[in-house]
Amino acid sequence: MRSNVSEYELVAPGSLSAVLMLLAAEPGVWTPIAGGTELMVALGAGRLAQRKLVSLWGIDELRRITESGDWLSIGAGATFTDIRQDAVVAKEFPLLARAASWTGAIANQNRGTLGGNIVNASPAADSPPVLLVYEAEIELVSAQGARRMPYSEFHLGYKRTVMKPQELVKAVHLPRSRRLPVEYLRKVGTRNALAISKVALACTGAMQSGKVIAVRIAAASLRETPARLSATEAALQGHTLTVERIQAARAALLQEVKPIDDIRSTANYRAHVAANLLEEFLEQMAACEG
Amino acid sequence: MSAAKMQLAEIRFKVNGVERSVSVPPMKRLLDVLREDLELTGAKEGCGEGECGSCSVLLDGVLVNSCLVPVLQVCGCEVLTVEGLAANGALAHLQKTFLELGGTQCGICTPGMMLAAEALLRKNTHPKLDEIREGLAGNLCRCTGYMRIIDAVWHAAHAPLLAEEQAEIDAVRK
Numbered sequence: 082m083r084s085n086v087s088e089y090e091l092v093a094p095g096s097l098s099a100v101l102m103l104l105a106a107e108p109g110v111w112t113p114i115a116g117g118t119e120l121m122v123a124l125g126a127g128r129l130a131q132r133k134l135v136s137l138w139g140i141d142e143l144r145r146i147t148e149s150g151d152w153l154s155i156g157a158g159a160t161f162t163d164i165r166q167d168a169v170v171a172k173e174f175p176l177l178a179r180a181a182s183w184t185g186a187i188a189n190q191n192r193g194t195l196g197g198n199i200v201n202a203s204p205a206a207d208s209p210p211v212l213l214v215y216e217a218e219i220e221l222v223s224a225q226g227a228r229r230m231p232y233s234e235f236h237l238g239y240k241r242t243v244m245k246p247q248e249l250v251k252a253v254h255l256p257r258s259r260r261l262p263v264e265y266l267r268k269v270g271t272r273n274a275l276a277i278s279k280v281a282l283a284c285t286g287a288m289q290s291g292k293v294i295a296v297r298i299a300a301a302s303l304r305e306t307p308a309r310l311s312a313t314e315a316a317l318q319g320h321t322l323t324v325e326r327i328q329a330a331r332a333a334l335l336q337e338v339k340p341i342d343d344i345r346s347t348a349n350y351r352a353h354v355a356a357n358l359l360e361e362f363l364e365q366m367a368a369c370e371g
Numbered sequence: 372m373s374a375a376k377m378q379l380a381e382i383r384f385k386v387n388g389v390e391r392s393v394s395v396p397p398m399k400r401l402l403d404v405l406r407e408d409l410e411l412t413g414a415k416e417g418c419g420e421g422e423c424g425s426c427s428v429l430l431d432g433v434l435v436n437s438c439l440v441p442v443l444q445v446c447g448c449e450v451l452t453v454e455g456l457a458a459n460g461a462l463a464h465l466q467k468t469f470l471e472l473g474g475t476q477c478g479i480c481t482p483g484m485m486l487a488a489e490a491l492l493r494k495n496t497h498p499k500l501d502e503i504r505e506g507l508a509g510n511l512c513r514c515t516g517y518m519r520i521i522d523a524v525w526h527a528a529h530a531p532l533l534a535e536e537q538a539e540i541d542a543v544r545k
Contacts, residue, residue: 089398090378091443114441118421121439124398125419134398138444162433186509187487188434189421274508275422 084127093136097143097222100135101249105224109246111135115158116192118185119201143196143251146170151258157196157250161185164195174215174255176266176283180207186274196250199232202240202306205345209236209307210283211266213299215255222251229254236306261285261295263369265362268301269354271345278302279346282358286317288369293317298362302346303338303355312337313359322367330363331356384445386411387455397443401435402426404442405452413453413482417511424510427483428452434490436509453482456489465489465527474523476514483510488524497528 091114094100103111112131114120115138123129137143143158146167153169161181164170171178184190184198184207198208199219209232217232221244232253235242244250265284270276281301287294296317298310316333320326340351380397383390386409393408405411405428414437417423421436428437429451437450456463465488468474475481484507491498491506498506503524512520 086396086399086403089396091380091397091441093443093446117439117441117444121400121441122420125400125438134441136441136444185421186424187490187506188424188427188436188509191433192435192439274505 084124084129086124088132089124089129090133091136092134093139095140097140097249097251098224100137100140101222101224101247103135104247104249113137113200113249115194115197116160118189118193119197137194137196137249143249151256153255153257154252155195155255156252157199158194159196161190161193161195161198162187165190173257173260174211176211176264176285177208177215177255179266180211180268180283183207183268183270183273183276189275195253199235199253200242200244200250202236202242204239204304204306205277205281205302206307207268207278207281207301210281210299210301212253212255213307213309214283214285214297216259216297218254218256220251220254221248223248227251233309236308239305261287261297263287263362263366265365267358267361269358277345280340280351280355280358282355282362284359284362286362286366288366291321293320293322293366296366298334298359300338300355302351303340305339310334310337317363322363327360327363330359334359380443382442382446384447385449387450387452393442395442398441400438401428401430401440401442401445401450402437404445405437405450411452411454415479415482417479422509422511423480424483424487424507425480427486427510429486429490432490432493434487451486451489453485456485465492465524468523468526468530469520472523472526473519474515476512480510480512480514484512484520488527491524492528498524500525503528 110133112134114134114136143156145156146159147154161184164181165178198206212232218229219232219235220227220229263286268278268281270278278301284298286296296314298313301307313330313334316330334356335352338352340348342348379394381394383392393404402414405414414428415425417425419438421439426437431448487507487510503521
């Protein structure tokens, strides 16, 4: 059933500080809305519970992509189109540009924002696994001030995050010096455009003298939050990529993932395809000179 | 909230080059404002969740699904709908190629397809086939099998207007 739009309020204070003041004045009352690619779907389907919304669209200070020393900072309001078109992202964080390119289709990318993708906290979202392997930090802001933490600490559980009601995501910061030479990203969905992933894996790594000297693996749709697969990483760290070692890594992955059956796929399919994606990444690692 | 307390917002924006003003709830979807308040029924509602593209319009030149845009966010903006593609009733080149090459069958997806194609061709005047496919990937069609639509966009980009077509368009636009 369609919602009755006259029951909803939407205000557009126009600046970050004015939005933060509103959120601080009535914590939990106002729900931020940026490009609307999530909340407007709920509105159209008659299941948008939040009745008072505050627009973040058009606030330029949230949309900037800036370089500062070791960090590339992407404003939470940057759209997937902004991210795809940014030359530094394309050059230094290509997995993020690729994830942006298969988030929805062009019209969704023109409106959907990185901050929205993160805050919506879907375990299937496209950008989080990439942010995890790039070891991104996330900056939250409220009228009381800002705080910054590793993005890996942001998600607490299914659709639960560390955010307080009066906080907004201000930016995501990507460390430019912590990149690893081998990069891998694959999303498995029903089609290229507009597909929500059945499973996705983002990986980066480095080899030296035939051994894995660094490896980061993050997954979508394999746990209740986007997550690093630390047991799988540990099974690989310091090892030569023999057939037995790859089998051990597959086993570690199957042990630590907790996929579910839902409308898009089955737990069994997700787990085994994830192990195959891992193996594809490890073939890429093994072929890398180091 | 009672009806008496219902908040209406005064929204001014340009549609197809004309200044318009509506007094509507601020969360009303741009699609519904176009269709119900401005009687521009070119943009269609298919899925209502940003997956089919039949409600596509250009917002300040950028392709959007109008079913996902709250109208308050359109204040001061410029919207182009399919009605604005045919200036004074003369079909745009893109519309002609859709007609001539069978890119239109039942017509539901057509306005959205044309706006998606328009957005692509404004940025990329000579798109390759895969760029056309990507540009239209958010627009679903259940009739044509897509090939005829892709052909139409390719021709709009790569095949020049015939002189008599241009003359006809110029004549109508005068």
